[in-house]
Amino acid sequence: MYKSWWKIASIILLLYTFTAGFLLEVPRLPPLQETIRNLYFHVCMWFAMMILFTISVVNAVRYLRTFNQKYDIYARQYAVMAIVLGLLGYITGAIWASYTWADPNKPVMNSFSSIARDPKLIGAAIALLVYFAYLILRDSIQDMDKKARISAVYNIFAYAILFPAIWILPRILPSLHPGNDGNPALDVKNDISGNMRMVFYPAVIGWTLLAVWITTLKIRLSLLKEKKMMS
């Protein structure tokens, strides 16, 4: 195990998130109640996803500049981990929404159609589907160099649609998701208090570092595989 300060930092930050996240005082908002603590988990998944997609596209550009196979592996593994985080964010969001957005007088499934129509959900689904297509495109090309080059170019296009799909489009349309209609989701006065930020920002860093750690493991494994194939 490569002992690095950032792996230890990740563990410490996550332990802090899991203890302070449950025990610290949070604002009492009627529809959310204690579920406001999901901010430390659900929202962090999306933040970590965006950071990992950014690392992925940077590596795609580096591949196109150098044509070093190593950067292609980096780009792919970071994209895969980011997709995993995105799926986790989607699932946790679905659970959260079904208890806070749904009409409490009706069974959850009856409000499903109105929830599923929310532009934030559709935007996130588009972004994830674009990245699913990235994986399919990669694995459908046999030639190593062609695969790496085409998928690097596609990665840049996918990154270009990511932020419009998850940030800009949902903000133009009316949505139930916080952070719409011109109000930022991290507004101290209306949404989260100052001491929630004290947990939220460390949580984002902690989750991101954990995701990077897992990704480096996958990168090292695929580099090993590559080496075995060459020899």
Added chain:
Amino acid sequence: MDNHIKNTVEFIERKKDDVMMKLKKLLLLCCLLTVSVLGMAQENKVEMADTMRSNGRIYVVVAVVVTILLGLILYVARLDRKITRLEKENK
């Protein structure tokens, strides 16, 4: 004379009664007001996990979650060590 005295006593008693009635009415009003204020306070109060925290049970949840997190981190760390060993063998 006698009549006059009797009358004053009666008058005083009636006055006393009047004050008592007023006091009772005031007390009732106060009671109703406090009840309504309490009721309003109850409506504004958001249900939180107060009972759980007062019993100290939220710490149980924290312990469970932290255990799971530590288990997962241990797993990742062991994987990390295994891959490092593989890398050394392949050098």
